Amino acid sequence: MSLTDPSRDPRPRRIVELCVSMGLAVDVLGLPFKGKECAFPKIQRHLKLSPLGTGVQNKLLRRIWALCAAVSPVETLRCVFDSWRFNFKGWSKKLSDESFDLIVIEDLQLLPLAFQIKNGAKLIFDAREYYPKQNEESPWFNFAEKPRRIQLCRKYMVRCDTVVTVSEGLREAFKKEFGISSVLYRSTPSYVDMPVRLTDKDHIKMVYHGAANRNRQLEKLIEILVLLDDRFSLDFFLVGSPGYQSELKELASKDSRIRFMKPVALDEIIPIISKYDIGFFYYEPSTFNLKHCLPNKFFEYIQARIMVAIGPSPDMAELVKKYGCGVVSESFSVESMAEALNGLSCEDIDRAKRCCDVAAKELCFEEESKIMRGIIQNLIGE
The missing domain is CATH 3.40.50.2000 (Glycogen Phosphorylase B;)
Structure with missing residues (x-):
């Protein structure tokens, strides 16, 4: 589950590739592919989210919904505002009868939807940022976004079966602030065998x-x-x-x-x-x-x-x-x-x-993927 185009977003794309290579039947919930679909792993279904509108009115509405989600005292309403804001309204109903073994979530705002449709599935959350401080330089973020991010971490992220994140600094922050234990899973590309090219001393x-x-x-x-x-x-x-x-x-x-x-x-x-x-x-x-x-x-x-x-x-x-x-x-x-x-x-x-x-032989996806492969095998017994 991703709020991006997973064919062009390296981290979720590699997880999809890994799951497919493990013989799993993979559905992808995300934005439409903009790249060459043939280059993307052969998945079972692509559940396409509608792209966010770019006009002034759309941006204003998203800000209003963000503020409503942050200040609403009722979690059900917060989830509705988030679904309007990120265009995944209705997917909870569409997927309510599905029976997944595993759900991998790539964006914090998708956590409530994942819990609504889990039906016994194991959940892996991929924390690519320390979300309560993702845009902390912005007054708007601190006023309207940060409260909701903290709510999502406390209510949903803490209940995931496994949380992975990209650096030791982020691991320590999630543990200190929310008591969340996470696994280091770095954003490494696949190994490339290429020669070392010598440097021109003048250029x-x-x-x-x-x-x-x-x-x-x-x-x-x-x-x-x-x-x-x-x-x-x-x-x-x-x-x-x-x-x-x-x-x-x-x-x-x-x-x-x-x-x-x-x-x-x-x-x-x-x-x-x-x-x-x-x-x-x-x-x-x-x-x-x-x-x-x-x-x-x-x-x-x-x-x-x-x-x-x-x-x-x-x-x-x-x-x-x-x-x-x-x-x-x-x-x-x-x-x-x-x-x-x-x-x-x-x-x-x-x-x-x-x-x-x-x-390059150690800091590559072939080595790093062993971590994710082990997590998946432990969760679903494959």
């Missing part, structure tokens, strides 16, 4: 790919690049927020070493970024989730056999230091990150690339 190519979210402060990457010597260049592969992308392009317009490339399909990411030398993402810990993030791109850079360059984010820095696969700045500042990068030699980068080649 060190850096890359960033991902969503153009303002809270990631991607302008900091541009500020850092400006402080780097002429060996360095930076290419962005961005999706989302056209307005923010335009601002970034304007900010970078005076430096010809910065380019904005067309985004690529999920399956093309690793082959494309393998042509670079450094996977660059510097996130200052402006929010709890950014501080403890361990995102897809971190592991994709490793599979691409390119050096990882980050700030001292604890969950990522621990792995970089363990495997020697990158560089970590001394502190969270543009100047510190620039100093760390300027101090790199061609030999340093190639050494980190070779360490990525070792790490």
Whole structure:
């Protein structure tokens, strides 16, 4: 169950692939596929949710329903408002007579629906964020969204048979705040067998790919690049927020070493970024989730056999230091990150690339999926 298009969302897609590979008959509740359906695993049914409207009126209605869900004293009404807001109204009735063995839930707001249709099924909740602080920089979130998120964690998440999450920092937060024990299940891509490409000492190519979210402060990457010597260049592969992308392009317009490339399909990411030398993402810990993030791109850079360059984010820095696969700045500042990068030699980068080649064999879906496979087998006895 996902509020996204699971064919283009790496984490739920990999769980579907795993379940299919285990011989399970899989139904997927999610948005319509936008990619090539033939590339998606052969599932039993695709239960299609209606996409959210993008007009001003739709956005206003969703805000009203969010506020109603947050302040309503009755849980039944809260669930109704959530179903209107995320367009899964009516699915409880449609699926009420189904008999599932296992339900995997990818979004917090779908938990009430999962409990309404479980009929004895085991529930796995995939906590991809620490939800009470997901957008804590936003006053609206703190006022209207946060109360409902806390309600959902306390009423539903605590009752799931298994909770998995993406980093140790998030595990600790769920345990401390809600008493929820969870299993670390990282967002690793499938193993790719590829050679290590040596670095051109005169042209060190850096890359960033991902969503153009303002809270990631991607302008900091541009500020850092400006402080780097002429060996360095930076290419962005961005999706989302056209307005923010335009601002970034304007900010970078005076430096010809910065380019904005067309985004690529999920399956093309690793082959494309393998042509670079450094996977660059510097996130200052402006929010709890950014501080403890361990995102897809971190592991994709490793599979691409390119050096990882980050700030001292604890969950990522621990792995970089363990495997020697990158560089970590001394502190969270543009100047510190620039100093760390300027101090790199061609030999340093190639050494980190070779360490990525070792790490790629362990930090891959083939290894990580053993955790989820074990959880599923324990829950349903397959």
